[in-house]
Amino acid sequence: MEELLQRMARREATVGVIGLGYVGLPVVQALAGAGFSVLGFDVDAAKIACLQRGESYISHIPAERLLAYQRDGRVDFSSDYSRTAAADALIICVPTPLNDARDPDLSAVESTAGSVAEHLRSGQLIVLQSTTYPGTTDEIVRPILESSGLVCGKDFFLAYSPEREDPGRRDFDLRTTPKIVGGVDAASGQVAVALFEHLVETVVPVSSARVAEAAKILENMYRAVNIAMVNELKMLFDRMDVDIWEVIEAAKTKPFGYQPFYPGPGLGGHCIPIDPFYLSWKAREYGFTTRFIELAGEINRDMPHYVLRKIQAGLNARRKPLNGSRVLVLGVAYKKNVGDFRESPAILLVQELLSYGAQVSYHDPHVALFDSRRYGISLRSQELSAAMLAEQDCVCLLTDHKAFDLEAIVEAASFVVDTRNACASLPARLREKVVQA
DSSP states (O other), X not given: OHHHHHHHHTTOOEEXXXXXXXXXXXXXXXXXXXXXXEEEEOSOHHHHHHHHXXXXXXXXXXXXXXXXXXXXXXXXXXXXXXXXXXXXXXXXXXXXXXXXXXXXXXXXXHHHHHHHHHHOOTTOXXXXXXXXXXXXXXXXXXXXXXXXXXXBTTTBEEEEOOOOOOTTOSSOOTTTSOEEEEESSHHHHHHHHHHHTTTOSOEEEOSXXXXXXXXXXXXXXXXXXXXXXXXXXXXXXXXXXXXXXXXXXXXXXXXXXXXXXXXXXXXXXXXXXXXXXXXXXXXXXXXXXXXXXXXXXXXXXXXXXXXXXXXXXXXXXXXXXXXXXXXXXXXXXXXXTOOOOTTXXXXXXXXXXXXXXXXXXXXXXXXXEEEEGGGTEEEEOOOOOHHHHHTOSEXXXXXXXXXXXXXXXXXXXXXXXXXXXXXXXXXXXXXXXXXXX
């Protein structure tokens, strides 16, 4: 342990990052920037080849910096998991999705732990960052690693430290966001804290991996429940002819006891729509029903259907059926100014539009290919023009990217369904063509 701590203190330790997606690749960049030697692993050979060419598939990760780190010998990318033995520490950043039954799918975590166990050696630190339910690190990962014959806390160290990545955010990044760290034992926690102290300004040690796992779930559940509340109020206030956006603006003038949350077409990304259900699944083991989580999920998942009903109503008012109508979706990413469409409400909305016979197209400056084979969708982003917009029977603004010239879009369109209140500041003559959803 002391030798590993000293290597970390001198930044002589080699750190491996397993899973090079939206979480793992920023960690690679941060480690290299902090002076560590980094090994990046992924089972996707295409990703490895892309990175080895000096290219980046994540918009906010500069390709030039990754290439410079490789030229300096500070970073190496590989699909050969036998090389994990060369790392002093390994950070696991693999996906933890839900399966079709909306139960946790830990197959990537389990297979990764199995690969690490095959090459595990004494003195290594293993840190799980993938979001999961309390107990995963201790109950799932630890036994797999100990199948190597090595003992956690004695021969190797194991901790959990949740990712808090928020793509596109400018006010906080990986370094300035406090980092929660919990070991499955005291020694593991101490070693993990020693590593992350070099990467972030503030490390928040907690008493166990379970506490760290639960903290991440709480963060996302808090947002999911509050967003569900304003989404439900949006649907109610719509019937009451009350503008939910004006209500929120008025409410947030209270300087205490209130935090604004905003409605939308549904939740997206890999965290808020998924992570709370890891806890609701685990709760059943204890004979407990997490009613807030289930209700919030039900409301948020229904929002694309609410948007669909608004599109139908707008077309009906113009004596047009949805079947055969040309509907242009503006923005398929789950949030503005990023290219990530995982779990985006656009997936369900487009699927529903197609099932009703609509002729669907989309434009998104950050997503060139909208390909979700699980839902039978494969579309390419179309170029915007006044003529193209005029040909549409309906334009649905789903993601309010900064690049959109909303005044020009609404001017050219027949009518626009606005799910983000993005058109509120347009001139009155244009707002007459906008339907809030």
